[in-house]
Amino acid sequence: MGSGTTGAAKKHQKRRPQLQPKKSIAKNKTKDKKKKSSKGNSKRNQKKNGSESETPFVKVERVIVERPTISQQLTFLIHHYQSANGQLSSLELDSLKETCIVEQGQDAPGNLVGDLKVAFGSSWKEVLCEKHLQEGKVEPGSPALLVISSSALRSLELLREFRSLTGDCHAAKLFSKHMKIEEQVSALKNRVNIASGTPSRIKKLIDMEALGLSRLAVIVLDMNTDVKGYSLFTLPQVREEFWNLYKSYFHQPLLEGRIRLCLYGPMILNLGEKKRKQRKGA
Template identity: 65%
Template sequence: MAKPQKHSKSHGSSKRPGKHGLKPKIKSSKKVKKSESEAAPKPPPPPPPPPELLLTTSQQLEFFIQQYQSANSIQLSSLELESFTDACILKLSESLPQDVSNLSEHMKAAFGPSWKEVLCKKQLLGKISEPGSPALLTISLSALRSLELLRSLKPFTRDCHAAKLFAKHLKIEDQVSCLKNHVNVACGTPSRIKKLIDMEALCLSRLAIVVLDMHSDVKGYSLFSIPQIRDEFWELYTTHFHQRVLDGSLRICLYGTINANNFKKKGKTDASG
């Protein structure tokens, strides 16, 4: 008598979740993850960069005074404020953008018909000028930025080389040596400029315009936003420029657009002292 055949183990394997049986579970788990990701709140978009302002002469003066008071932790009296006039600030053409490439054109207009003699000649005609006494000085936050400004001033420096007044890659002895010659244009950083003035290597007898570079670098830093450099500039200004600005022999040029966050409207300035 034939024995009944036993069902093989493989016969019942179709009931187990094989390769094809796992697909619904994977698909459903993907759906769960997708729905969870859709439900999660999306991160807010990054804030837009702060707007930049091209200020009028009066607004530039107001901004400059605000920075002066803030850096020195003082509040000027009404009498002291009267000493500052719009004439302290160099008015630039509104039709020409204030970028690096146009700096030389703005300075030609600022110095007027005599710009070639004052900014280009190796020696002033019929005059004996003190060595190391530029007529134009630009101040920026770094050596790299100073070099950019220098390149834009090439129309003035072909015959009479500009003085590079910053510390990076330059020895102060070499700068002192350079300033023993006739100089029309100089570019540098606050700390090195002040040091050379204090050493009596850099002379200010011809200085007519100081350009303050308002440019912000890729990290958003500017001449007035880095505490150490800002403090070095205001020490230079109060020691060597302030009185000359007030008496009208020196003008300040705020070159470039100004970050709106750095400019407080009149009446919102914190009072102190």
């Protein structure tokens, strides 16, 4: 009996798995960590020695330019258009020339009225200041100059700059804040030389055929940023409304040379692009 019991106990002991001591487990984990760290170090050393290729990158220097050149304004416009709407065709890019942009004086920033007088030439007073309708030539509700801003407050601020031009023929305020659309439709039944507003309300009035485009020659795009750093091209909802308006009514006339743009205000431009070259040992 005793020997049989001892044999069964031995068999039972053989079946039990041998547990690894805690110390040995800790040692194995330490070894694994050392292996991983050594692999990471070897990869870093390979990069330093140039044996492994480095991914090229582009470093862009962003600069705020108070008085951008015509070329810079055009590049800025194309960049933001394509960022919001996709690539322009080669035909469209060829049509977007520097003549599409109103030249601004380089002596002192902020002289918007002076720049626009130059843009309209010797007839600026007749086009921007006269108050009478002329059948077949000056239709009601058709401004020669349209200012587009990101907010009603900014639209009003810009209209103050045109006080010297709007004494006889009042400018049209085309935004929704504190303004009923019926009042704006009524005002647009008279002669309008200068209008200022936000993209959503401007498009709505054009869609209603209250705001005409037969005389439109220059569009001022306000590049001023708000307290949060947003502008007409970057404020999310306004940005979408603007490009919807632009594509619907202004893009084709711009390509055909029937209107010009004035990008007014400081711009953040990408200058001095530098590319890191891939190492020869890659």
